[in-house]
Structures are given as structure tokens and as C-alpha cells.
């Protein structure tokens with residue numbers, strides 16, 4: 001049986017990376033080791049693309065080019081890391097995946113969402129996440145949490161950009177409520193972890209049967 005594919009999503013600073021550790025620990029406590037990876041990234045090529053995009057020294061980078069770079073990194077990541085791990089029965093936890101492209105390049109940058117979904121189908125029609133934890137908070141909450149660090153290519157965007165990203169994520173969640181679980185990311189970390197635990201327990205009950 002193939003392993004489960006879990007993704008974490010959300011706008012800047014909502015706590016994905018922090019909560020990913022908690023998801024990994026929850027699985028480990030259930031005796032389920034997991035491969036942890038991220039996008040863009042997760043492979044040598046993906047990390048080069050990530051570094052190049054996030055540094056932001058690229059002059060004019062169109063929404064379409066940004067989208068294609070995300071999917072190029074993703075296609076390689078799927079071939080090299082995600083599919084082999086799942087096929088070997090391992091679980092995979094990925095910090096962002098294709099929902100991020102719909103939200104950032106489709107919502108934030110206003111690239112055509114139909115085109116993005118067609119790329120999604122071309123690259124991984126056979127595989128979607130089994131569970132997506134979408135950490136959601138008002139834009140100001142996330143931006144406030146990361147205000148002391150040097151902003152990258154995306155973090156230099158304005159509030160309206162992140163409001164469109166958030167709206168696109170919430171639209172995806174409305175369309176796919178069984179896969180995408182929205183978690184209010186504004187309370188304290190223990191409270192958020194308790195909500196994640198609830199979703200994980202329900203998911204483990206269904207996926208492991």
C-alpha cells in the first residue's frame with residue numbers, strides 16, 4: 001500500500017514550518033516515519049530554483065514564468081522524491097505543493113487559474129495530496145510574525161497581494177472540503193496543535209484502515 005501524502009499550506013508567517021514539525025512528531029508517535037520535504041525545493045534542482053526565485057535579483061519575472069518554474073521544480077521533485085517514497089510505503093509531508101501555485105501565481109499574481117490547473121493535471125493527474133492542512137490567518141497576523149527578517153521576493157509584495165493569496169486558498173478549501181482542512185492560525189501554538197491533532201486522528205483512522 002502506498003504511503004499517505006500530506007501537505008501544509010498558508011500565507012506568510014502563519015506557522016506552516018512550525019506545525020510541520022508537530023505533524024511529523026504526531027506520525028512518529030503513531031510509529032509512522034515520514035519523509036519531510038518542501039516546495040519549491042526538495043531536490044538539488046528545486047533548491048536552485050527556490051534560491052533563484054526567492055533572492056529576487058531577476059528583474060522582470062512574469063507570473064507565467066514563475067508558474068512554469070514552480071511546476072518544473074515540482075515535476076522533478078515528484079519523480080525524484082515524492083512518488084518513490086510513497087510507492088515504497090513511506091508517508092510524505094510536504095511544506096507547500098500545487099495549491100500554493102494556484103494561490104500565489106493564480107491569486108496573488110493573477111496568472112490564469114484554468115491554465116495552472118491544466119499544468120497541475122499534466123504534471124500530477126495521478127497524485128493529489130490525501131490531506132492538506134491550510135493554516136489561515138488575517139494577512140497582518142502572518143506578516144507581523146515575520147517582520148524582523150529580511151524580506152524575500154514574495155515578502156516584498158504588498159498587503160493586497162497576500163489578501164488575494166489568502167482568498168485563493170480559501171476558495172480551494174471551499175471546493176475540496178474533504179481534502180483541505182482549514183485551521184485558524186491565530187491562537188496560541190498549543191491550541192493550533194490541538195486542532196491539528198483532531199484532523200490527524202480522523203485522517204489516521206480513515207487512511208490506515
Ligand code: Z5A
Pocket residue numbers: 010011012013014015016017018019039040070095096097098099100101102104105145146152154155185186187188189192
Ligand atoms: N511559492 C509560490 O509562490 N508558488 C508555489 O507553487 C510554491 C511556493 C510551492 C517560499 O515558501 C515561497 O514560495 C513562499 C510562496 C512561494 N512565499 N514566500 N515568501 P516558504 O514556505 O518557504 O516560505 P514562507 O511561507 O515565507 O514560510 P514562512 O514565512 O517561514 O512561514 P511559515 O512557515 O508559515 O511560518 P513559521 O516559520 O512556522 O513561523 C513564522 C514565525 O511565527 C516564527 O517565528 C514562529 O515561531 C512564529 N509562530 C508560528 N506560529 C505561531 C503562533 N501560533 N503564535 C505566535 N507565533 C507563531
